[in-house]
Structures are given as structure tokens and as C-alpha cells.
Amino acid sequence: METALAQVGPRLRQARQDKGWTLEELAAGAGLSASTLSRLESGKRQATLELLLPLTRLLGIRIDDLLPSEVPDPRVRQEAIQMGGVTVVPLASESSPVRTYLTTFPPVDEPPELTSHGGYEWLFVLDGALRLRVGPRDLTLGPGEAAEFDTRHPHSLSAAGEAPARVLSIFTEGTIEAHTGPRRRR
Structure with a gap:
């Protein structure tokens, strides 16, 4: 003091x-x-x-x-969210204006249904192959590839192939909730 x-x-x-x-x-x-x-x-x-x-x-x-302002602890301590085998790890605090997540998509037999909602998504593939469907486009992205899209277009994301896909994702506020629903912790 x-x-x-x-x-x-x-x-x-x-x-x-x-x-x-x-x-x-x-x-x-x-x-x-x-x-x-x-x-x-x-x-x-x-x-x-x-x-x-x-x-x-x-x-x-x-x-x-x-008076000097208190510098908060910058570490993010949020638990992973599980939904249908997909693991979503928040990389920013809930108060952050940017919604950033590490998402792991497990291999699937069938891609998920297309969905649409308000918002915008940006993603970067870290490991594995990601199947991204946006409207009529059906793409496979590998490590180092990025994509961005308006989420009002019907879309789905899933692993492509036999290995999980790890993806860095950035969403506009409210977008992740359209995929995860109410927060469920593992």
C-alpha cells in the first residue's frame, strides 16, 4: 500500500x-x-x-x-468443454472480447449435420486433417492451413481421416455457444 x-x-x-x-x-x-x-x-x-x-x-x-491499477493474473484457468466427443479448451477468459479455443475433433464415421447461426469463425489447423463444410464446399485442411467464414452459412467441422484434428479457433461472441450449448465441464 x-x-x-x-x-x-x-x-x-x-x-x-x-x-x-x-x-x-x-x-x-x-x-x-x-x-x-x-x-x-x-x-x-x-x-x-x-x-x-x-x-x-x-x-x-x-x-x-x-493509484496504480492491480495487474490481474494473465493465466487462463478454464476447464475443457466436452460435446459429442469434441473437446473445446478455452484459451481466453470469459471476460475477454476475443473467444479463442483449442478444439480437438475425434475421428468420425459420418460428418456432423450442417448448422448455421449468427457470428464469424476463424480457424487454424495445428495437427491432423480437418474436414470443413461450408455451404456447397467440402474441404480438407491440413496443418498450417487456415480458414474463415460467416457462420450464417450452413457449416460443419470434423476430423478427416483416422487421426484427431487439433484446431486453434477464434469466434465472435456467442458463436461457440451455438456449437457447445450450455457450458459442460469435464
Whole structure:
């Protein structure tokens, strides 16, 4: 907490300088002496709400802007989703604006039914062969190949051949749910 408070002064000074104001101008507008503001900015005076509220209002910033933000743990810890033998591993948090997944398609005797829904899909084959059907097209993609398509077109994805296909997939929001339904964890 002490290191967070130590950053208030320099951040306050930076906000003042960003506005192009002198110590005297900001202090006068906030009803403080230039000396008090100088001590706040240098860390020689403890910041209090009573002092910071008028300063932040004048500067057009929030008190939170003067404090360092907590950096969240960037690791993604979500369990795999199982659906009809397909394993979908979320690679981004649920709050992420990008829906990214590692999907493993097992070998199948028959490809799944075509489906359509709102959204957009992008995929990249990592291992194996992927059978991608979009509208009248029936394609087989190998490792290193990518595809993208509007999911309003009827489509299906499955492994092609005897080995599983591992695919990196990126979807627009809500698209994966059209394939997985309600989240089921393994």
C-alpha cells in the first residue's frame, strides 16, 4: 500500500502538467496553497481525500487514476468443454472480447449435420486433417492451413481421416455457444 501511495504525488504532478497548469494555478483553483500542493506532489505530505477531491475534480480525473491499477493474473484457468466427443479448451477468459479455443475433433464415421447461426469463425489447423463444410464446399485442411467464414452459412467441422484434428479457433461472441450449448465441464 505504501508504494501505491508513493505514486499519488508523481501522478498528480503528471496530470497537472498534462493540463499545462502551474502549481499556483491548480492550487488556487482547489483552494490550497502552492506549498501544500508542492508537498503533495513530492510525497512530503500525505494525500487525503479532503485534499485530493478538489484537485481531481479540477483536473477532470478520478482518484483511482492516481493509484496504480492491480495487474490481474494473465493465466487462463478454464476447464475443457466436452460435446459429442469434441473437446473445446478455452484459451481466453470469459471476460475477454476475443473467444479463442483449442478444439480437438475425434475421428468420425459420418460428418456432423450442417448448422448455421449468427457470428464469424476463424480457424487454424495445428495437427491432423480437418474436414470443413461450408455451404456447397467440402474441404480438407491440413496443418498450417487456415480458414474463415460467416457462420450464417450452413457449416460443419470434423476430423478427416483416422487421426484427431487439433484446431486453434477464434469466434465472435456467442458463436461457440451455438456449437457447445450450455457450458459442460469435464
